[in-house]
């Protein structure tokens with residue numbers, strides 16, 4: 001049993017992160033396995049070193065210890081580039097020259113734009129470009145790289161994964177569409193980095209919030225395309241604030257820093273989360 005906690009240092013951790021960390025930590029300890037920490041810091045516009053430092057500090061405050069050195073994604077860019085190269089060589093990734101405005105215009109002008117769980121999907125404009133010429137153009141023009149999800153599924157056939165709470169889930173290729181595997185100004189997308197890193201670390205159980213459930217569809221496809229193993233998943237319930245809405249990093253009241261400042265004790269908080277008990281003012285999100 002190898003589990004992990006993989007926060008992005010884009011803000012202070014909140015109560016939901018504490019639940020992920022405690023759950024992943026306890027599952028590893030109960031099975032005499034390993035619990036790893038990974039700092040997902042490859043979004044240069046949003047990540048800040050002080051938030052990364054606060055993650056270490058907040059985990060120590062909760063009484064959660066991890067095994068081995070923390071993996072820092074910004075140190076692993078070569079592994080993501082190699083994975084992308086393999087996808088390009090296999091004809092499963094294509095350069096996309098569309099700006100956000102291009103995509104919005106295309107979606108607005110099309111009656112048949114594909115829709116996923118969170119709204120319109122990338123309409124596939126650049127998928128239709130002759131591949132060789134597009135790859136040559138990528139040497140000079142700003143571009144991202146996208147997964148050709150239809151080509152991927154043709155290659156892999158139908159895929160599924162197991163979630164401890166949801167059971168066996170069929171991977172839905174159109175859940176997120178032709179996702180970006182490398183953004184214009186980013187060394188790799190969240191999805192690509194996660195599957196490469198989970199495989200490298202030998203993660204057998206991914207514990208994270210239900211907000212990332214839909215991500216698993218595309219991560220499962222990326223695993224298949226890259227020949228990587230598929231862990232078991234545990235997407236836990238989400239915590240809501242006083243307004244009933246699920247917590248986000250912007251909800252200052254749910255921040256671990258606020259709870260600390262209010263005199264909450266870390267190990268006591270971790271213990272109540274283990275028993276499904278939440279501090280006053282918080283509840284379980286229903287959706």
Ligand code: GLU
Nearest residue numbers: 006007008040194208212
């Ligand atoms: N870094 C992601 C986040 O903080 C979580 C990644 C994962 O658990 O797969 O939302």
